[in-house]
């Protein structure tokens with residue numbers, strides 16, 4: 406019997422798992438996909454928002470500001486890429502300047518540190534490529550950028566090292582409650598039904614479905630799609646901060662931002678009335694994003710675009726995050742409607758979840774041996790002496806597999822054998838980046854496939870690109886079968 410079963414291994418579920426792993430508890434983290442971070446956490450703007458955007462007095466405002474601080478602390482503890490580059494909300498008219506002032510006051514009320522309103526000259530000094538019609542901006546130095554899937558993988562690894570059980574390929578299909586015990590039924594044929602005293606529902610756009618399995622319909626989730634361009638590192642220097650336009654009723658609008666790895670990200674739009682599996686991009690929307698972004702930053706060369714993608718925000722029928730014990734089911738904690746700034750807020754949402762569990766009766770005693778740290782090898786950032794020592798120890802560190810990102814075979818092998826190891830080509834890509842570069846895996850993809858097959862002792866045909874069913878090799882081309 407588990408004390409707590411967390412459903413959903415996105416940034417929210419992973420943060421809760423790591424938070425609960427500080428205590429003497431039996432906890433499992435249940436995920437329907439074959440890896441963590443496969444939902445909204447895989448496809449977003451990767452911004453650590455400062456916290457001027459949510460309305461004063463909301464959970465969103467409180468958790469955003471706290472989460473922004475905790476993200477800085479946790480990414481250091483867990484060796485996750487993070488850069489505190491600051492954000493700019495740019496005004497393109499005097500009316501928009503009034504909006505910027507409103508955001509400045511709201512940010513101050515929410516506790517955002519060190520904000521400043523800039524005039525055009527000050528803005529130009531910080532961003533020489535800013536659009537010609539920009540008149541000023543709100544500067545928030547506490548904002549940053551992060552690797553969202555790297556963060557989720559690191560949080561999960563750390564939770565597992567501290568005793569949490571991760572159950573992948575385990576889709577929750579039904580939940581029953583008798584007396585004080587939940588029984589969770591899953592689509593994983595190798596697993597008996599899971600018994601637990603408490604459930605944390607962190608299932609993203611499916612969190613309403615989880616709620617409805619065991620209680621009344623307390624909220625509805627409507628996906629809101631956002632699409633993006635990822636541009637090659639040749640464009641990465643065009644902007645030095647996260648550059649927003651003034652927000653609208655549909656959200657924070659189109660941004661231009663460097664990524665933690667030096668690419669340029671442009672997007673997202675906001676589109677309602679999409680299905681929960683509609684994560685494709687459309688020409689019409691991409692054209693709109695390009696035209697809108699050109700107002701913010703001059704000279705972006707879209708011929709240098711290396712990938713497009715879309716993500717689904719978990720928009721609920723309430724305006725704030727839903728962070729509460731379900732009204733119709735005692736012991737079920739909903740962490741739902743976690744739209745933006747959910748990535749930023751997740752570490753703080755996890756603290757709230759732990760507090761709720763404690764308040765409703767879970768006995769929580771801190772572990773003495775909790776290990777808050779995690780490290781992985783970044784071969785290219787080692788000194789020449791360290792590199793030589795590493796290659797001597799294991800010659801696989803002397804063989805470059807990904808030429809775009811300079812990733813060694815040693816790092817890939819390490820990623821496969823870590824506590825939450827990569828099982829797929831994209832799983833390796835999200836952990837150590839082969840395939841993230843300009844050629845998008847054209848050169849290194851087949852090598853990564855061979856390495857996974859060798860290391861996991863699985864036939865090549867069994868290795869997937871990403872989600873279950875995404876087979877890469879389906880048969881031998883020269884095998885003509887029986888003639």
Ligand SMILES: Cc1cc2nc3c(=O)[nH]c(=O)nc-3n(C[C@H](O)[C@H](O)[C@H](O)COP(=O)(O)OP(=O)(O)OC[C@H]3O[C@@H](n4cnc5c(N)ncnc54)[C@H](O)[C@@H]3O)c2cc1C
Nearest residue numbers: 413415417437444445446450452577609631746747748749
């Ligand atoms: C376009 C876009 C841009 C955004 N930009 C930002 C940003 O810049 N900054 C920011 O702070 N936030 C941003 N966000 C919000 C942020 O991405 C989300 O708030 C966050 O990723 C939500 O995490 P989650 O763990 O709740 O959900 P998810 O990452 O979706 O995780 C839910 C998990 O539950 C699993 N699951 C679902 N059903 C089941 C089931 N039945 N059984 C088992 N597992 C199940 C899913 O497979 C998934 O892995 C953005 C979101 C989008 C879509």
